[in-house]
Amino acid sequence: MRLEAEKISFRYGREPWILGDVSFSISSGEIVGLSGASGGGKTTLARILAGYEQPAQGSVRLDGRPLQESGDGAHPVQLVFQHPEQAVNPLWKSGDTLREGGDPDSELLRQLGIEPDWLTRWPSELSGGELQRICVARALLPSTQFLIADEMTTMLDAITQAQIWQAVLHIAEQRQMGVLVISHDPHLLKRLCSRIVRLDELQPCP
Numbered sequence: 001m002r003l004e005a006e007k008i009s010f011r012y013g014r015e016p017w018i019l020g021d022v023s024f025s026i027s028s029g030e031i032v033g034l035s036g037a038s039g040g041g042k043t044t045l046a047r048i049l050a051g052y053e054q055p056a057q058g059s060v061r062l063d064g065r066p067l068q069e070s071g072d073g074a075h076p077v078q079l080v081f082q083h084p085e086q087a088v089n090p091l092w093k094s095g096d097t098l099r100e101g102g103d104p105d106s107e108l109l110r111q112l113g114i115e116p117d118w119l120t121r122w123p124s125e126l127s128g129g130e131l132q133r134i135c136v137a138r139a140l141l142p143s144t145q146f147l148i149a150d151e152m153t154t155m156l157d158a159i160t161q162a163q164i165w166q167a168v169l170h171i172a173e174q175r176q177m178g179v180l181v182i183s184h185d186p187h188l189l190k191r192l193c194s195r196i197v198r199l200d201e202l203q204p205c206p
Helices: 042-049 094-099 106-111 116-120 128-139 158-175 186-192
Strands: 002-010 019-027 031-035 057-062 077-080 146-150 178-182 195-198
Touching (some): 002 042, 019 057, 019 178, 031 042, 042 178, 094 116, 094 128, 106 158, 158 178
Parallel strands (some): 031 178, 077 146
Antiparallel strands (some): 002 057
């Protein structure tokens, strides 16, 4: 399985282009790092790959087919945001958030260190690390073929970061799932990824 961004360009209205003619790919089972300057379009590219935004030009393809035509059901590319509190419905208990994508897998919850009683709590009753674990579990649906982690653990303490990444990498290896790691931390990228690409190097010079 191969996820491809093909000559992606994007801007809001008549604003300057955020992305220009970006092409790259990631294969099943591959852990790829994406780095670049703040405001350089990394999150925008992540949102396009996960279907939250449509490119002004170019396309996203899964094994050569336009992603929106790749099948019914849950989106095969899932995105975990930096701030978990902005990614959940504050009026849903954590268990309801997980069940949004289907019945939670007890083994997955165990691997991510999610305690059963967390599922009965509101998002405001969980710490940032606890809530991010819930968001990661929600993204790791059985149908997820590629996971995009956009500064996923930046706001968390070092122990929680290590625990979450250990679980995600183990699950990715089990499922042969591709992972795109977006981070400003070069040490994290070198530790996790088989290769690292810079967003500015993917775009032709103006």
